[in-house]
Amino acid sequence: MSINHPDTKRIAVTGAAGSLARDIIPRLADAGYSMVCVDRTPPAESFGQDWVLTEVADTGTLVEAFRGCGAVIHLAGIPLEDDWDRILSANIDGTHSVLEAAHMAGVPRVILASSIHAAGFTPVPPAGDFIPDNTPVRPNTLYGVSKAAVEALGSYYSDRFGMDVICLRIASRIDRPRDVRMLSTWLSPDDAARLFTAALTDSVKGFRIVWGVSANTRSYLSPDAGAALGYVPKDDAERYAGDLTGPAAPASAAESDWDRQFIGGVFCSPRPPRQPSMHPST
Ligand SMILES: NC(=O)c1ccc[n+]([C@@H]2O[C@H](COP(=O)([O-])OP(=O)(O)OC[C@H]3O[C@@H](n4cnc5c(N)ncnc54)[C@H](O)[C@@H]3O)[C@@H](O)[C@H]2O)c1
Structure with a gap:
């Protein structure tokens, strides 16, 4: 496939051995996409796709992997609060390498996994109000x-090089909501796949930020930018409300003061959780 004529049904996925990728790769395959999967860690399952094992810092290897692809979904990185040098290397330098490789390989579209924690100190709005997708950044962690x-x-690669770049500010992507805050912020695995699939279409050009x-x-969280992409979520956390608010609800499900104040919840506290059991997306 010529770099001038990328195949819209051939895509690259970085961080493909991770948990979010495991949710979306089979669903993207069902939707007719073939994938080159990139990770530094060998996958538990290949999903019948091509794999390239590399650090995302290796721009040259990424250029070869991305050649001919119609889009890159970039998920590789540290999904937790961590020390600055590790965050800087994996999430910031790594994303620069991925965008540079996509540009060099002639890939027209990149989907970036952002997070609600980019704007975590945004106050929770009054009931019935929505926070716009492109609300200014107010990070609550180094993550x-x-x-x-x-x-x-x-934004830079979109404006400078004309690339379409969709940043998905993923909220609480987990099998089912496990506390009251997630009744507002849950992203189900099926809806995550719907969101990434919508982001791959060229319904929207240029640079966009979209709540996940x-x-x-x-x-x-405003649904407007997602709707513009053609994202139609189907799941509603409310069906779990009884389990999380009723008399039998576990104490761990209760809404904290942090949850009431800020959209980033307890990750806005002076000691944001770092351990894997308290994933920042939750
Ligand atoms: N899962 C969520 O709910 C959620 C919420 C918000 C944002 N995100 C973002 O989505 C992305 C995926 O999250 P996840 O939950 O699947 O995380 P994960 O830790 O399960 O997967 C990340 C993958 O990236 C790989 N990776 C990390 N650094 C790498 C590097 N330098 N080079 C190559 N591969 C590297 C890891 O080996 C791993 O397989 C992350 O960027 C995360 O910040 C996730």
Whole structure:
């Protein structure tokens, strides 16, 4: 495939051995996409796709992997609060390398995994109000700072080189909501696949920031930019509300003061959780 004529049904996915990728790769395959999957870690399952094992810092290897692809979905990185040198290297330098490789390989579209924590200190709005997709960055962690930088890099590559770059500010991507805050912020695995599939279409050009959230009754994250992409979420966290607010609800599901104040919840506290059981996306 010529670099001037990328195949819209051939895409690259970085971080393809990770948990979000495991949710979306089979669903993208069902939608007719073939993939070159990139990760530094060998996958538990190949999903019948091509694999390239590399650090995303290796721009030259990425250029070869990306050649002929119609889009890159960039998921590789540290999904947790961590030390600055690790965050800087994996999330910021890594995203620069991916965007540079996409540009060099002639890939017209890149989907970047941002996070609600890029804007985590945004106050929770009054009931019924929505926070716009492109609300200014207000990071609540160094992780959130890295996602703000990811968005800035995407904006730069879009304006400078004419690339279409869609930044998905993913909220709480998890099998099912596990606390009251997630009744507002949940992104179901099926809706995550719907969101990434919509972002791959060229319905929207240029640079966009889009909330990654399901059709939750209690959502305060605007659905507008997702709708413009053609994203139609189908899941609603409300069906779990009884389990999380009723008399039998676990104490861990209760809404904290941080959850009431800021969209980034407890990750806005002075000691944001770092351990894997408290993933920042939650
Ligand atoms: N999962 C969520 O709910 C959520 C929410 C918001 C944002 N995100 C973002 O989505 C992306 C994927 O998240 P996840 O939950 O699947 O994380 P994960 O840790 O399960 O997967 C990340 C993958 O990236 C790979 N990776 C990390 N650094 C790399 C490097 N330098 N070179 C090559 N590969 C590298 C890892 O080996 C891993 O397989 C991350 O960027 C994360 O910040 C996820």
